[in-house]
Amino acid sequence: MALDFHEMERKWQLYWEKNNVHKFDRKSKKPVYSIDTPPPTVSGTMHMGHAFAFTQQDFIARYKKMAGFEVFHPFGFDNNGLATALMVEKKKGVKQKNFGREEFIKIVLEETAEEEKKMLAAFKGIGLSVDWSLLYRTIDKPARKIAQYSFLDLHKQGRLYQREAPTMWCPSCATAIAQAELQDREEESSFCYIDFETTDGGKIGIATTRPELMPACVAIHVHPDDKRYKKFVGKEVKIPFSGGRTVKVFENRDVDPEFGTGAVYHCTFGDLDDVEWILETNLPVIEIIDKDGTFNEKAGILQGLRTLDARKKMIEELKKSGHLVKQEPIKHVVNVHERCKTPIEILTSKQWFVKYLDLREEYIARAAELEWVPEYMKKRLDNWINGLKWDWNISRQRHYGIPFPVWYCKKCGEALIAGEKELPVDPIKDKPKKKCKCGSTEFEGEKDTLDTWFTSSLTPQINCKWQEDKAFFKKMFPMDLRPQGHDIIALWAFNTIVKALFHERKLPWKTITINGWALDQHGKKMSKSLGNVVRPEEMLQKYCADALRYWAGLPVLGEDVPFMEKEMVSGKKFITKIMNASRFVEIVTKGVKEGGVDKKALEPEDRAVLSKLNRLVKESTEAFDKYEFSKALNPVRNFFWLEFADFYIEEVKTRAYNKKDKSGKAAAAVLQHVLWNCLLMLAPFLPHTTEEIAQTSFKKRLKGKSIHLEQWPKADEKFIDEKAEKLGESINAAIAAMRKEKTSAGKPMNTEVKKAVVFSGEELKQGLATIQRTMNVKEIELKKGEELKVELEF
Numbered sequence: 001m002a003l004d005f006h007e008m009e010r011k012w013q014l015y016w017e018k019n020n021v022h023k024f025d026r027k028s029k030k031p032v033y034s035i036d037t038p039p040p041t042v043s044g045t046m047h048m049g050h051a052f053a054f055t056q057q058d059f060i061a062r063y064k065k066m067a068g069f070e071v072f073h074p075f076g077f078d079n080n081g082l083a084t085a086l087m088v089e090k091k092k093g094v095k096q097k098n099f100g101r102e103e104f105i106k107i108v109l110e111e112t113a114e115e116e117k118k119m120l121a122a123f124k125g126i127g128l129s130v131d132w133s134l135l136y137r138t139i140d141k142p143a144r145k146i147a148q149y150s151f152l153d154l155h156k157q158g159r160l161y162q163r164e165a166p167t168m169w170c171p172s173c174a175t176a177i178a179q180a181e182l183q184d185r186e187e188e189s190s191f192c193y194i195d196f197e198t199t200d201g202g203k204i205g206i207a208t209t210r211p212e213l214m215p216a217c218v219a220i221h222v223h224p225d226d227k228r229y230k231k232f233v234g235k236e237v238k239i240p241f242s243g244g245r246t247v248k249v250f251e252n253r254d255v256d257p258e259f260g261t262g263a264v265y266h267c268t269f270g271d272l273d274d275v276e277w278i279l280e281t282n283l284p285v286i287e288i289i290d291k292d293g294t295f296n297e298k299a300g301i302l303q304g305l306r307t308l309d310a311r312k313k314m315i316e317e318l319k320k321s322g323h324l325v326k327q328e329p330i331k332h333v334v335n336v337h338e339r340c341k342t343p344i345e346i347l348t349s350k351q352w353f354v355k356y357l358d359l360r361e362e363y364i365a366r367a368a369e370l371e372w373v374p375e376y377m378k379k380r381l382d383n384w385i386n387g388l389k390w391d392w393n394i395s396r397q398r399h400y401g402i403p404f405p406v407w408y409c410k411k412c413g414e415a416l417i418a419g420e421k422e423l424p425v426d427p428i429k430d431k432p433k434k435k436c437k438c439g440s441t442e443f444e445g446e447k448d449t450l451d452t453w454f455t456s457s458l459t460p461q462i463n464c465k466w467q468e469d470k471a472f473f474k475k476m477f478p479m480d481l482r483p484q485g486h487d488i489i490a491l492w493a494f495n496t497i498v499k500a501l502f503h504e505r506k507l508p509w510k511t512i513t514i515n516g517w518a519l520d521q522h523g524k525k526m527s528k529s530l531g532n533v534v535r536p537e538e539m540l541q542k543y544c545a546d547a548l549r550y551w552a553g554l555p556v557l558g559e560d561v562p563f564m565e566k567e568m569v570s571g572k573k574f575i576t577k578i579m580n581a582s583r584f585v586e587i588v589t590k591g592v593k594e595g596g597v598d599k600k601a602l603e604p605e606d607r608a609v610l611s612k613l614n615r616l617v618k619e620s621t622e623a624f625d626k627y628e629f630s631k632a633l634n635p636v637r638n639f640f641w642l643e644f645a646d647f648y649i650e651e652v653k654t655r656a657y658n659k660k661d662k663s664g665k666a667a668a669a670v671l672q673h674v675l676w677n678c679l680l681m682l683a684p685f686l687p688h689t690t691e692e693i694a695q696t697s698f699k700k701r702l703k704g705k706s707i708h709l710e711q712w713p714k715a716d717e718k719f720i721d722e723k724a725e726k727l728g729e730s731i732n733a734a735i736a737a738m739r740k741e742k743t744s745a746g747k748p749m750n751t752e753v754k755k756a757v758v759f760s761g762e763e764l765k766q767g768l769a770t771i772q773r774t775m776n777v778k779e780i781e782l783k784k785g786e787e788l789k790v791e792l793e794f
Helices: 005-018 048-066 082-092 101-125 141-156 211-216 227-232 272-280 297-302 307-321 357-367 375-386 452-456 459-463 470-476 486-504 536-542 545-553 565-588 604-625 630-657 662-682 687-697 722-744 762-774
Strands: 032-034 070-072 160-170 182-197 203-208 217-222 236-238 246-251 263-267 324-337 345-354 371-373 406-409 415-417 443-445 479-485 509-515 753-760 777-784 789-793
Touching (some): 032 048, 032 479, 048 509, 082 452, 141 452, 182 236, 203 263, 211 263, 211 307, 217 272, 263 272, 272 345, 297 307, 357 375, 357 486, 371 375, 452 486, 459 486, 486 509, 545 630, 565 630, 565 662, 604 630, 604 722, 604 762, 630 662, 630 722, 662 687, 722 762, 722 789, 753 762
Parallel strands (some): 032 070, 371 509, 479 509, 753 777
Antiparallel strands (some): 182 324, 236 246, 406 443, 753 789
16 A cells, blocks of 8 residues: 555654654753744745745754754744735735724734634644744734833933934835835836026936926035036026926035936935935925825825826926926836835835944944855845945834834823833833823823834844743853845844844854745746746645655755756655665564674675765765755765665665575664664655654664654764775676666566676676676676676576
8 A cells, every 4th residue: 555645744743743852841951952943924825935944944953953952943923013914904905094003903913813824734744843832923922022122122222213304115005114125126217308497597407217206306416526517506496397496506426427417306305315415414305295105285286196197297297398308218226115016215204213323344243253154145244234324214104013112291292111011011002100201191102013123133032032031041042043045134134133232242143044045947036926936735735745855955055946846756756765665674674683783794785885874974964064954965865776775775685585694684784774874864854754764664773752853873984994885886887787788688687697797807806796696697707807897698
């Protein structure tokens, strides 16, 4: 009866959980190895990127457990903040603005609870060695308390400030966002060349991709060395369709004389240059776009329109009035919100900020103390830090999320920060425990919520129970490993480092591993709009979890990897090969006592396979210690398939059946020994398959409840013998040549050969008995030959 892989995998997943195989033991005397796992955003589905990344980090967790560590491997869900709320809005077809705060929060919480169940089942289905009792959620009470405590601590340090300032704003999500949440997107647009009239009858031209911001123009800037515009400096320029409003021409060294016309019109706000120039001057701010993305009464003829319609109308009006000189098609990069892909605007609003621009050099220096795998990913963090222009805006104008622990006095407007013992607090529902400095007891709670990343950047503190269990925190912090994707180095890695340095004056972990993306078969990012999404649940159903894990173990860490279904096919074939070889070994070694290998009774093929095995153990261990798990999987697979299954098993088959003599016992012992050690080395990659074999074929050898609680194999140097390996390779080559000859002659492999002549070097003499036995040869002769060649007589 064929094995049902899906049933087998479910069986062992339930077994591991029921028997606490992966449960973290706080009282263990073993050294701790802790993993700061990335909490996926609750979306109801585990995508292929999740399966790829979480499986790769699981390789490390399983290896470390077998290497003698007490592994702390928690799991969390990021169900707090904007991403979660947007997912619910999209799925339910609702908008926050149509609901009251409490009603909207209820809708999100109910929906995410259902979505989380699906995701939890999916993550368990890929065989993660997680301690599921450590499951946390970033919206739950412990996380809320830690996030709010972080706010209090940063406030005490003087790292928080609130001000009315230009802010990056997403019109679609109706909230402020941080610089780290921007994405660059190339768009086709039009470069508009526009002539302005000066009050004395002259003309000065500008070029812009955003003519709709004309009503917000506050100045024209030219480079002081640009002779073309010397005569215009200080003059007044009329703004079209503004009722006669004029602005002045200024000199500005930031202007690029080679770009466009060399003159720039300064609007509030088109880009970051506009913001910086406003901060450097006393020019007025004219805001023509409201928080919902529509143009207001200050926009004049554009009132009530949204950006693209406003642009179209302005171009039409400029054409009619004769101000538009020409248009040129252009491809340029625009900043969009990474969550919804809407182009951002820069609007003035009151927000809370974390001050961190002053320590950029320290962040770079301290981050260099971490072990980065791969090392080149550190450069991405450095580039991000060097490009930072804004402090971290942590306010979000959303109902759903972790509230600020802040009230405002209705009498004097002073902000009142909650006390530590009040946390977690909801300032909309809860009242402060003290009066305002002015004596008033009338307060209004802060309506904004904290940026999702303000909490997500505290996952080490959440996992290590910061402020909740000080002894545990002292033992666990900093953590050992942060595994994550390269796409969130700026959002997650950077902010986690910053928070740990602010709160603990320490780095949050010792090592950070960066995984790549799972791409489609053509190397493109998977996207619903492109129709190239491969769903892991479909692959799991078609193949099995261990086949998917096999695929995830093949690439080098950090690489973006195309998903090739043929690798799933290869994985399933490899698993089948392991199962079949294991069944044979179990049958042929039945009755043989498991134990050590008698070195004196070994034949050449035994010495060769044992030497290669021990060399492989050494290399596999070194690879895992460097987080190079692909260098652990690929050689073990090749050894098992090409050396052990294809050759060694065939070479010792007849010997192993004859268990009465020492040679037969030695063959059986080596079969068991090699298979067992291969299973141990494959256990991190194929946990279900190896558990099934261990529990059926090696039950007596198991010291604990699972193969995953066994000790990682150690290389025995006394078995490593290069001379034996070379002889073994020559034996295998001769056998391969004879197989080829039998196939060419149309003979089955078990056909008796009357006589075989082998042309090779004298060293093969010691292996003739093995060749003769394996290929059913009656008489065998060795003749000297420069190149290996065989002649068979049937």
